[in-house]
Amino acid sequence: MADSQDNAAENKAITRRQFLSRAWWAAAGLMIVETTGGLVASLWPKLKAGSFGTKVKVASVEEARAMPVGTVAYFPEQRFYLSRVESGFLALYRRCTHLGCVVPWRDDNPSEDALASNGRFNCPCHGGIFDRYGVVHAGPPPKPLDIFPITVENGEVIVDTGTIISRSSFDESQVTKI
Ligand code: FES
Numbered sequence: 001m002a003d004s005q006d007n008a009a010e011n012k013a014i015t016r017r018q019f020l021s022r023a024w025w026a027a028a029g030l031m032i033v034e035t036t037g038g039l040v041a042s043l044w045p046k047l048k049a050g051s052f053g054t055k056v057k058v059a060s061v062e063e064a065r066a067m068p069v070g071t072v073a074y075f076p077e078q079r080f081y082l083s084r085v086e087s088g089f090l091a092l093y094r095r096c097t098h099l100g101c102v103v104p105w106r107d108d109n110p111s112e113d114a115l116a117s118n119g120r121f122n123c124p125c126h127g128g129i130f131d132r133y134g135v136v137h138a139g140p141p142p143k144p145l146d147i148f149p150i151t152v153e154n155g156e157v158i159v160d161t162g163t164i165i166s167r168s169s170f171d172e173s174q175v176t177k178i
Pocket residue numbers: 096097098099100101123124125126127128139140141
């Protein structure tokens with residue numbers, strides 16, 4: 001009788017030990033999930049709406065249509081230029097296709113296209129020169145400035161700065177008609 005009581009107590013003790021062990025592992029598991037989850041979340045880049053790498057609203061359709069041909073509007077935070085050409089718009093990535101310098105727009109430089117008498121992109125690093133279509137006219141850049149897709153959604157002109165389109169030359173299909 002005493003033996004069976006001892007066995008019952010031992011079984012109970014083992015059950016308690018197992019329970020405590022499982023509880024400990026569950027707590028440890030939760031802690032690992034929390035810690036690694038937090039670490040992953042802190043390392044993952046957070047893209048703010050409207051920042052580079054996201055879809056950016058640039059203007060209403062009416063505002064865009066009112067831009068005179070030859071106008072180049074700069075969106076520095078979003079790293080692109082909206083270029084108004086004869087048949088529509090190009091969103092030109094500001095990164096030089098030679099070695100990646102930021103290419104400034106120069107209103108006071110002579111034009112390289114027929115859209116206006118002044119204005120061109122002039123890379124300060126090695127003298128790369130581009131026109132309003134992003135086409136190279138001088139210097140070492142091997143190809144035109146990259147572009148981003150432009151769409152119209154709910155009457156707003158949207159540039160998708162998360163999608164970089166490389167091109168070897170300009171062709172009219174790259175222009176978005178609005
Ligand atoms: S980086 Fe622009 S010309 Fe070299």
